[in-house]
Amino acid sequence: MLKPDLYLSSIFEITPDILKDMGVVALILDVDNTLREYRGKVPYDGVEEWIAKMREAGIQLIVASNNFTRSIQPFALTLDLNYVAMSLKPLPFGLRRALKILNIDRDKVAVVGDQVFTDIFGGKLNGFKTILVEPFVREKGYFWKIKRLFEKPFISRYDKGDKK
Numbered sequence: 001m002l003k004p005d006l007y008l009s010s011i012f013e014i015t016p017d018i019l020k021d022m023g024v025v026a027l028i029l030d031v032d033n034t035l036r037e038y039r040g041k042v043p044y045d046g047v048e049e050w051i052a053k054m055r056e057a058g059i060q061l062i063v064a065s066n067n068f069t070r071s072i073q074p075f076a077l078t079l080d081l082n083y084v085a086m087s088l089k090p091l092p093f094g095l096r097r098a099l100k101i102l103n104i105d106r107d108k109v110a111v112v113g114d115q116v117f118t119d120i121f122g123g124k125l126n127g128f129k130t131i132l133v134e135p136f137v138r139e140k141g142y143f144w145k146i147k148r149l150f151e152k153p154f155i156s157r158y159d160k161g162d163k164k
């Protein structure tokens with residue numbers, strides 16, 4: 001239930017050919033850490049071009065985020081995408097709404113996102129195909145990797161302390 005059908009480093013590795021092999025004709029895209037930085041306003045460099053490429057190939061796209069409408073609506077409009085905000089992933093409500101807008105059989109739709117417990121679990125739970133992407137921070141990527149490495153012992157120490 002938690003294992004994605006496909007695990008890629010970013011959405012940019014998703015190509016029309018890969019989707020064709022999976023039998024997928026539409027994507028329900030997560031927003032934060034998938035199309036933009038967490039709580040960011042603008043898409044990652046290259047997202048618009050990637051969307052154009054998908055559209056050219058006839059792939060339908062919609063975004064479904066657990067984030068608030070006020071954050072998701074302007075972002076989706078910028079990219080000319082339909083959206084479902086406050087989607088409550090992994091619960092079925094938001095994904096069902098997205099599917100209704102797409103009007104496609106769910107086994108031809110993949111949920112794409114960076115979080116196993118919301119995007120992937122939610123997708124699988126509701127009968128979709130799933131694609132997990134790594135949350136990445138362009139430019140700051142290297143910095144964050146180092147930061148996370150240093151954070152690790154502190155995070156686990158904090159967790160232990162918390163349980164006492």
Ligand SMILES: [Mg+2]
Pocket residue numbers: 030031032033034113114115
């Ligand atoms: Mg996310």
